[in-house]
Amino acid sequence: MNTSPTESSSAPLTETPEEISRRRFFEKLSIGLVGLCTAIVGVPLIGFLVAPFFRKVPEKWVTLGKPDDFQIGKTVAVTVTDPSSLPWAGVTAKSAVWLRRVSQDGFIAFSVNCTHLGCPVRWLEGAELFMCPCHGGVYYDDGAVAAGPPPRPLFRYDVRVANGEVQMKQAIVPISTTL
């Protein structure tokens, strides 16, 4: 004779203290084991997703060119390749910086990201201004905010001249974290 799932799973009407104790034990044991199984699978899973973001990536210097490649007073876009990129990054391993030569040995490498929302700013040669296509943020040639919503000047990367080359610290997307 068939019994409904409700009938078969319901507890007997009368239970001895031993039966109650035994039932509670199995209940707790089962819940505990489910928790253990979840932890066995879940902890490495969460770790896999999260751990890479706590790993410190060593900052490397990348070469932008020879000093003579850049004229004093000019700002040019220089393409750089991320030396730490994953093998399948393809074109996304590339990025760009706006490099300005201010003197014989002085270079400024500006992030291309607008400090408002990260859009790529463009250099207007004639106007000597950086302008953002998204919300019209404008910066002077030294990266200072000239107009629009950007909350701070263009981010500058560390630059050095070493071994006859202009080098900069690896390009990252600078994140504005203040409200």
Next chain:
Amino acid sequence: MIKILKIVWQWLDDRVGISVLLSPMKHIAPQDSKWWYVFGSATLVAFIVQVASGVALAFSYISSSSQAYETLLFITNDAPFGRFLRGLHYYGASAMVLMIGAHMAQTFLFGAYKFPREMTWTTGICLLAFTLGMGFTGQLLRWDSTAAWSVVVAAEQAGRIPIIGDWVAHFILGGNTIGGATLTRFFAVHVFVLPGIMFAFIGLHVWLVLRHGISEPPVAGKPVDPATYRAEYEELLKKSGKPFWPDLAWRDVIVSTLLIIAIAVAAFVVGPPLLDKPPDPSILTADPRPDWYLLWYFGLLSLIPDRIEGYVMIGFPILIGLFLLFIPIWNHKGERAASRRPWAIAMASLSVIMIGALWWEGQQSPWSPNFEAQPLSEKVVGATSGPVFTGARLFHDKGCLNCHLIQGFGGRRGPDLTYIADKLTRDNLVIRILNGGTNMPAFSSSLKPGELDALVAFLETRKRPLRSQDQANDAASSSTSATK
């Protein structure tokens, strides 16, 4: 033959329980549930289109930062039906968003979220959020220049979240910058995480519809009383209820069919959204914009004052979300008819007007400079040499035209300068150019000697032309004066 098929069916049905599984389709519903009630099933059908077309696309799409763009080019240009399929997926998403909007508006205006269907509404709001999440991640899977830069914008927005912002931003980017780890996370979220959650929530949503029944159309003067509603509803079903299938479902089938035809026609005729340049972050001519269903939010963030932007960016979606989730908690009884709830009509209308207006502004983006502005023609300038001509050239070369309009040419970020000489004197013009102003850079350090004079000379010619009548009047008054 038919007899054999019948036997096979009976055996299968007995062992598998197909009839039992489909029996909810025949649940009794109020017979007055007519054309207003078709949007929920239409949303479900659009979702099914998304699942089917998405699975098909996944047969060719490679979720690698280096290859996704090429596979999209292949799907669009070479794969049989590929262009159609991409279009189907894009317009299916658009249809789903539209149908959710219609379904929400109908549910809200009919007061169908009230007792005992509060959680049906709440799960629906969650599904709206997941759908918008699917829309955004889907746009990013269209791995072109716009998508790559949209990831940066998303990371910058996330960076504003207090305390955990930096971490979330780096999670979105997949590191310190766009790279090999960026696309795969959006692929996993778009293809596995969100659809999995959505299947669960759609199941829960439909279960709640079956549990509490399809709400009857509201009647003015018949408020919801939690103490008596269930008994009244049962009585209504007993008296005049009809099985959903097939008595009521035919309308849903008709509307869903029309929806699929509309999606297919749009996919075939208009085609999928064009791919932008490759996702190469060293290409700096990108101009990231969200797809149309998030364009209104882009418009909102662009129009609010800068000093509160961060708070709105983070707080607005949270507040709207909480408001929508908790509507049925503080408004779970009373009148359902829209005619007795004028505030409900006002809220729904205002929402549509607000989203529509912001969408239009987002579409126009007057706050964005026009980088395509060409030098003004001789006809507009009115000179082919001299300071005015030089000034017009400088007006273009110095980037003024990117933000200002002259006779309809240029950008709209700043004021229209077509008739600026009617408003500002020469001295005013000089001050503005040298010192800048609100949202305008100062040009004092970048103008060479003589350039300021040329610019001002050009701007001084930007006057409203005298109308012939005015000229005639001027001539008449001159001749009268001369006679006197």
